[in-house]
Structure formats: structure tokens, C-alpha cells
Amino acid sequence: MNQHHDALLRTEGLTKQWGGFVANSNVSLSFPQGARHALIGPNGAGKTTFINLLTGGFLPSKGKVFLDGADITSMSQHERVKRGMTRTFQINTLFAGLTVLESVMLAICERKGLQYVWHRTVSRQREEVSEAMSLLAMLKLDRDANVISRNLPYGKQRLVEIALALATKPKVLLLDEPAAGIPQAESAELFNVIARLPRDVTILFIEHDMGLVFRFAERITVLVAGAVLTEGTPDEIAADPRVKEVYLGEAEHA
């Protein structure tokens, strides 16, 4: 049987065009449960467009998206989150001024359809506080629980964003350049934490730092001009002359 039937997340001929410009062209990919999958490609290749088609940020011009067997192509972003597909949120816009724990509590209460009552947190919402604290421990943020998120170093702010995404209990976590804009030392630590996330969370990520991609990804898809150039293990991708050519071409332009 076809491996596609085992996929947790799968796209079929996904295409997005604006006028005559094709940003994603017939992209058919599948991601099994537990995948650690990187999407790479030169600037403008269509990586972020693809993530937006998965989350419902954009509707495709053609093609379909399946999550856990269900056709989610035209579902709302909110419905997709409820069904288990989440991307990271930006804390600086969403939860400015809140502590790490308060932010995660809000996200957990939102998932459970509960109202978050600030001054009664500990007595009334023991279960949620305990869920929040174990999430923070998993991300090594437990010591920062009472710090205002925006006062944390950038690497840790990214971890808070991941904590907020994980609070929705996703099956699939989408990370769009998690290490962008943070110092190298912090990005290595960020990926060390991501690498220890449990396998019941499937991870698809976009990352420009090839060192991080090759250290962390177990499969890599290369997009060029909106289409899939190739997909394989890190060794296969590293040895593929077409991939080298794409990146060398880009370097020459720059």
C-alpha cells in the first residue's frame, strides 16, 4: 500500500497563485506521525506560503490538505488548531506584559473553554497550573515562570511561543524560522530543547541556518520556485548536486 495512507499530515497537489504568479506549484508532501521534517529552499521559494496553506492563513488555488485522514482544506484556522495543527504565535503582540506562567495559563484555559480568573488561579485552577508548570519544565522555563515574557532573552521568548503552541495540545507543530533573529548561542540551546519534545508531536519547520537543519531534521524537502525539487534524508540532500547548485546560485546573486 501507498505510504501516504499512514500520513498524519498530507498535501495533494497544493497550488497557490496570485494573478499569474505561482507561489506554490502542485506540492504533494506527506508527514508521518513523529516526523522531524525541515522545509528548505532559497528566498522566495514558497516555504512560508506552504505553511500558510497548512494553517489556513491562505486558501489554496488548487489541491487539498489532509490531517489525520480528514480533509481540512477549507476549514478555518481555529478549527485546524482544534484538530491538532498549530504554528507558533508571537508573544510580543499577543501577551505583552504577562508573565510566562500567566501566558501559558491563558492558552490552556482557552483550549479548555475556561475563563482564566487571575486572582483565584491557584485555588480554583490547580489542574491547569500543574499542566502549565509541567509544560514549562519540559521547555526548561520553569525557573522563569514568574518573569514577564518580554523581559526574557530572545531565545527564551521563542520557547515561550512554543509553550503557547504546545498548550493547544497539537499533533502537528509548525515552526517558521524559530531561530531567526536570536544569537547563535541561544539558537543552539533552543534547538536542543525542541529536539527533546515528545514524539507524539510531529514537527515541520522552516529554517535558514543549515547547521541547525542538518543537526535536527530527519527528513528534508527542498522547495525551489514554489515546487518540490527533492526530498530525502539529510545525507541524501547533502549529497544532491541539484541542491548545491540552487544554493550556490543564490550565493552568486547575493
Ligand SMILES: Nc1ncnc2c1ncn2[C@@H]1O[C@H](COP(=O)(O)OP(=O)(O)OP(=O)(O)O)[C@@H](O)[C@H]1O
Ligand atoms: N499575499 C501575497 N501576495 C502576493 N505574493 C505573495 C504573497 N505572499 C507571498 N507572496 C510571494 O510569494 C513568493 C513566495 O514567498 P514565501 O514567503 O512563501 O517564500 P519563502 O520561501 O518563505 O521565502 P523566505 O525564505 O524569504 O521567507 C514570494 O515571491 C512572495 O513575494
